[in-house]
Amino acid sequence: MIISRQKEFDEILQLLTEKNIFVIGCGKCAKKQHTGGEPEVLDLKEKLKAAGKNITGWTVLSSTCSIISWGDVLAQNPAIRKSDALLIMSCGGGVSVISRYAGMSVYPALDTESLGGVCCNEIVTQLCGMCGDCTVWQYGGICPITQCPKSLLNGPCGGAVEGKCEVDERLCAWDLIFERLKQLGKLENLETIHEPKDHTKKFRGNKV
């Protein structure tokens, strides 16, 4: 799941220089996190109206990042043709897909934070750094690329105080990795010396 959060309303208002706005929510990740499902779309619509914008219409696509075609979206939502701009309540992936095909001004209403997950209504953030070279099994399923703010692959820095990361209130990822590997009976994984990442894998795929 893509983790997102709503932009401040004032920021959204500043982005929108156009008058006639169509709002698009997303029925996948943003809906689950209550950042871009129907209630949030309706709420934002009312706020924009109150701020003097003309809301030509709204919809919640089943998945903003995965549409059949722009023609299909237009057919379902003819009011888009009477709009000057689209305001998208989805992750950057959804905003980019719409921007690519819509041929009109498209603005994000959310900020995209990380790749996470959800289970039993618990939203977990920053699970995967999308490095293109997954080695998460070596760390007991806890990815140091994102869980450690320094992306350290060979063990903790000296910055944690009483188990808390130096960056914020989060627990030191390396304590979590240690505990998980201990539980799995694989503490020997910690002894492996990991080479620096090959960053070509992120954008070029695996070398043939």
Place this chain on the structure above:
Amino acid sequence: MSFVCALSCGKFIVTAEISPPKGTDTSRMNRDADLLKGIVDAVNVTDNQRAVMRMSPLAACSLIQGKGIETIMHITCRDRNRLALQSDIIGAYAIGIRNLLVMSGDHPIKGDHEGAKPVYDVDSVQLLGILRKLNEGVDFAGNDLAGRTDLYVGAVTNTELNEAGFIKLKKKIQMGASFFQTQAVFDAKNFSGFMEKVNRIRSKNVKIIAGIIPLKSQRSAEFLNKVPGIKVPEDIVRNMNDSKNSEAQGMEIAARIIKEIRPMCDGIHIMPVGNHDNTKTILEMADLI
């Protein structure tokens, strides 16, 4: 005698830390360097420490070495990717820097440029591996260098390590760290426990230099207790509080700790709060000069 020779022939080493200036005015840095000349084996020069932007340690080392003082250049993984790290290291060697101290570096969020991109392309263990290659005459990508480096390379450690931290210390030794500079020591008994653990895994060629921060006030003691890896014991905080002259008290405490830990390690490293006005006196009080 060079820093590496002194350490390898068993001399008890004294190093001290200098911060490059925030700006182009080098007068305070030069003053500190002059205070240290002749009383320390080498001067450590920090690399944007606490993620606060300052003059490049490469430039600062060059200026300090111009005074005839050997330096240990700090190099963090925070601000440079593998290209920039290697080019700075080669440059450092070319201008006469012979010792490096490798560390991850405080996260940018701790400093004065919070929004800076944290680089950490490589970590300290990996940077040690790169340095080993540069010393062998090849770069990280395996290309031959026209002239290799011959750097004496160290790393840092806290003295109170959890198991994961201790494994990382072992990895640093495996990757060629020849010396370790520790976080500030205030408790000789705890330090002795740390040394016992380290002695089990180090060869005699891996040297341990203990960090010393002379306290200046009760407030500085309380502040340091919030710094990662530092624990100032209650009785020291109380001593600082009860003392009429807290600066003198801090110097006495520093000298006492140095004397207590001297038989256990290979040297000490003075990291003062502020300037080096008191460093010579502390070393005299500790019978080191």
